[in-house]
Amino acid sequence: MRDRQEGRNGAAGSREGAQSQESSVWETLGGLESPPTPSGAASTLVNRMMVYLRPGQNLDKLHAVLPHVDTGRSGLVLSGANAGKAMRFLCDIGFDAPVLMDPACYDDRGKYTATCEAPFQIPDGRIEGSSLEDLLDEQLRMGASAALTPTGYIPGGGIDILKAAARIARDLRKEAIFVVPLDASLLARDRFRRTAAVLEDVARPIALILGGQFDPLDQSKQIIPNLRSLAATVPLMAIRTDFNAFDLLAHGAFAGAIGTGGSVRHTVDPAEKPRSYHRRGQEQDQSPSVLVPELACWLRGSKINSFFGARPTIVPRCDCRVCRGQRLSRFLRREHQNEAIAHAVAVWSRWACDMLQAPSMRRRAEYWRNLCQGALDAHTVFLQQMRRMDGLEPQSALKIWASLPAWPVELGSAKV
């Protein structure tokens, strides 16, 4: 699918050849019931939409989501200081779904930026002779279903760093998944082909994390189509995402993992301070982010209340297993966070279950596009109900997911 020659000769003919090859990949994939199964231990993760979380000091977040994790269709990706403790607990109770442990040295806590000389972080204080393989072993010994590499952040312009990491990842044990915490700029128009070529050559399962301030998908309109292209051609799982994991699971990724909170739905270059929408001088908003099912997006509890403030009786009710018909205006304080997290997992788990029952990949993608179109329309309906012109702008990724063709190649002879 990739045109490896393009960078050297830029020939129109080779570009056409690449496009035709790409069309053929989409045609074949569209008729399959499921994405191809990746090699090694990652095969146990196929068709699973997992929950990515920091379990919390008392494992409170873990306990909040656990009753709502669909063991047949989901699993857990643990990160943060209490990941080991959470893993021991899950082993003790005989938790019956895949669990991964992300060392997450790339994030605002780990603060490790990959270099060509040291793309993976080996923690200080290790005994002599410890290695990357030892770290992977440790995760497996603790009970992880596959081992995630401790990759540092791959910064913008870091294609040579990605290559250095890929060279090592290629030769790792079969239980390893190559974690790629990638600055989103490396997926934009002028850099994507080189990035994709490197990832394709790794020939092993890849766990992709997008890096950037706010929503990394906003950096370029090309990122979403490029990610789809990547999902169709390399064994990919998108982790630590918002609903990007749905879009990619619908377009060829073998699995995904959705974060329980804003800070675990993407990552930020550790050289930068994570920025938020909080304005200086304003009191810190303590309300949790709440998934509004009709809108397919997360809004702060305070935002839900201020938007519907004049007409509290039209705040949506939720029929998930957590809310049982209660309204979404009840999430206002920090102590409501765990219930908000559980509600989100319960809601999107149902979507994942429905989507994954589709008879073909093309149908999966149609399910997802329809869901996004419905959510986009619901923004307009809510504004009309409130007689407002603004104050509820759809996420730009949602607009793109809703407007792109469900399947990148529309065929008369659809193999569905």
Ligand SMILES: [Zn+2]
């Ligand atoms: Zn709910």
